[in-house]
Amino acid sequence: MLTVLLAVGILLALSLVFGAILGYASVRFHVEGDPIVDQIDAILPQTQCGQCGHPGCRPYAEAIANGEAINHCPPGGQATIQALADLLDVEAIPLDGDHGTETAKRVAVIREDECIGCTKCIQACPVDAILGAAKQMHTVISDECTGCDLCVDPCPVDCIDMVEVGVTSKTWSWDKPQGVAATSMNIIATDRKAEVAH
């Protein structure tokens, strides 16, 4: 009987001790905010375009943390979906076409002689990438432009073009080799000889 009581007592004491430690730890190492939202936000492309239906990337990150689908971000494209799927340990699904399609990187360019200086695009730009004043010509700081499209619709004279950012010799990158499958027909040595010999 005594042993039983002793065992119960010891377990009780242990549980109290560990409970106290855990309780202290939860206060001492308390995490402010939701770290998963930050991680999701870091993956999103930060174009702040609102194509996902949220006012910016962080709100969408919060929505994803609360269970929204991860395929609502066209600027991020499949790469972002893959990264999100890896982070959240869910299946990578194709991009939802309702929110737009993945396009090549673009920047806004104002046809400056047509601009009437209405400042509407300046107000629409989420990253302050448009420069200008009322009744003065506006222009886009292309390095800061995220290509979100948000300035195109407000323009009353339709003088903003979305121009694709072409590849220059500085931004060019090597192609990925086609891999084994592409040339698996030529495995036998005689095939290869036929290719090489002449």
Add this chain to the structure above:
Amino acid sequence: MQTTNIFSFHGGIHPPENKAQSLTLPLGHPSLPKELILPLSQHIGQSSRPLVSQGEQVLKGQAIAINNGFLSSFLHAPTSGSITAIEERVIAHPSGLSDLCIVIEPDGDDNWTERKPLNDWRRISKTDVLSYLAEMGIVGMGGAGFPTQVKLQGAHKHPLTHFIINAAECEPYITADDMLIREKTEQLVLGIEVLQHLVEADQVIIGIEDNKPQAIAALNNALAQHNSTIQVAVVPTKYPSGGEKQLIQLLTGKEVPSGQHPADIGILCQNVGTCVAVHDAIYLGQPLITRFTTLTGDALKAPQNVEVLLGTPVKHLLDYAQATHKKISRLVMGGPMMGFTLNSIDAPIVKTSNCILAASKKELPAPAPEQACIRCGMCEQVCPASLLPQQLLWFSKSQEFEKAEHYNLFDCIECGACSYVCPSSIPLVQYYRHTKSSIREAREAAVKSDLAKQRFEARKARQEAEAAEKEAKRLARQKASAQKTEGKSTATEAKKATPPAAETKTAILDESKKLKVDIALAKNKLKKLQKQLVEAQENEHVEEINHLQLQVTEQEKILTSLEQQLEKMATTPAEKSTKAAPAPVNEELKKAKIDVALIGAKLKKAQKQLAESPDDKELKANVSELEKGLVQAQSLLDRLTPSTAAQKADMLQKASSKPTVNDDLKKAKIDLAIAKAAVKKVEKALKKAEELKAPEADTLRQQLLEAQQRVDSLEKALSNPQTQSPMTEATESNASTDESAAKNEQIKKQKIASAMAKAAINKLKKRLAAEPDQAESIQQEIAAAEKRQQEADALLAQLTQSQDTM
């Protein structure tokens, strides 16, 4: 002179050297080509900025482009002639893309600009010598084209133990450095002395492979003549001993740590070509405008080394070396291991082009098809950077960038030894290059998205701060005005107030105060806006007028709604509390109503009970009592209601009449002011017209009459505040009175209208393309928009015409 210890590095291969064929002929000097194409980006870092413009005449050695930032370089005219274009041309780049180039048409005279050698380089400060080298456009000639002055500056961070001159030239086919050493031994030694003076290393070693006996002999000879302390280290032939890090390991036994530069361990490397270029700049005052290049390959009848002007098209050199164009299956710039295929023979020679390899099909066959990795491990054995190529291949194939980086992908020097030995002919280097550029892209994207995030958040914070500031100002104003009125009201309150009603009274007072403050604010704003509107009308700003008009009407709406609220406040609860009598009356009224209802309910109940048991006397008595009470309550209620009703009606009238009258008065005054201004203008215009005896004078006179009539009517309206004249009418009259001004305004308006219509058409057309199923409706819309645009255009034309005639 004395030989140093030679160490070894991991891996390496021994491909067929193929160096003999280009050394049979002596150094060649090709003729001037028809044009020289000089890309603005011949080095690592920012492209240079052109200093010349199209059509300008330049002299040989004249600077034609200036460095653009820290990591950039100068560019000089390789010969005299004229600038025919600054345009996009195909450049020597693995992508085959075009880049901005300066194109020079030589005049054939080869006139030098004034050359200023830096003969006193030992006496002047080292930074001056470095900036002189920068102005001479000297970059690393080994392959990467790193601006030399930047590299030398970086070497000052740590005291240098070794200064290594790279003459290894390990890649097959290439013999340019070999030939350079043979031809320009003196210059090379002098150039090394200048560089040694600049970096002050403990030891200067020339590293050279043992397959260049003539060059070694020449070097030893020259060094003996100079009595120099420079050592020559002959290293065994092994690819890639000419890699910077590999040569350092060979000569010093030290390994450059991952992610660091040789300068971090006190070592500096320079190519022999760079040293000769330094000599030419310092002693002869010649900028970097020529280089040694090997022309080789089976497709050339006369393979040789040439001293060639920068910008010479590859085609010109191929012709010079008697190329059989049919035989060329692959044209490679650089060696067969690390070079890249040129897509166009129009690409020019740049500062880093050490070899043109015109290979026949037999010489450089198309790469065999890639097969599965058999995990033989040969790639690991030959890797000079001691990496695990197989692991890197898996990570590259599966895009696991983090793991690839963890396995030090960025230490790969892309020498191609692994691909060379791979029995499955896997293009390993291409995989690594692709992965490296993907990782770089991802990093750049991350930096950019961070920046976008920062800017987005800064914008949000700014907007919030603006809103908060506005709110704080509003609150402050409200408080200030509230304190003022409170001071007044508390005094009156103290006299009048009765204890029970005090609480509700203050609450209501507070609210009404707030409303009053709001109304005052709104009125203020309205006044301001109206002032602005008048100004704008005088100055004829169409857009502003429209905008202001909208604001004015909105403000008026707000004001009236506020005033209505105040009225309500004043009529209902305020009345109850401010005057001592009506409040209790109201309460009594409520009580009486409740009493009536209660008694009525009780009566009903009692009557029901009575119906069930008609004999109960007690119940009967109860019912009669209740009936009496009901009558009493009813009479009380009747007495109370008329008095309150009368009071209500009275208050309503008082409250409502005043503000509206005030409002109308203001409006009328403003209208009047506008109309008067208009009259003045028309008078002016009339005077002018009369002076010029213009045909418009009559119409103007008529308009003046009209405007004056309007002023009269407005004055009348002002004296009689009941009549109203809407704002818009006044502005219309203003517009119609001043003809030329109004026309200007209208033209502006029409221009905007037409531009907007155009934009609408464009948008609709886009939509049409996007949604073909709604084509009909959209087309109708387009037609409507086009009509609008035409109207606007027609009106615009009319207006401009009439203005011109005026």
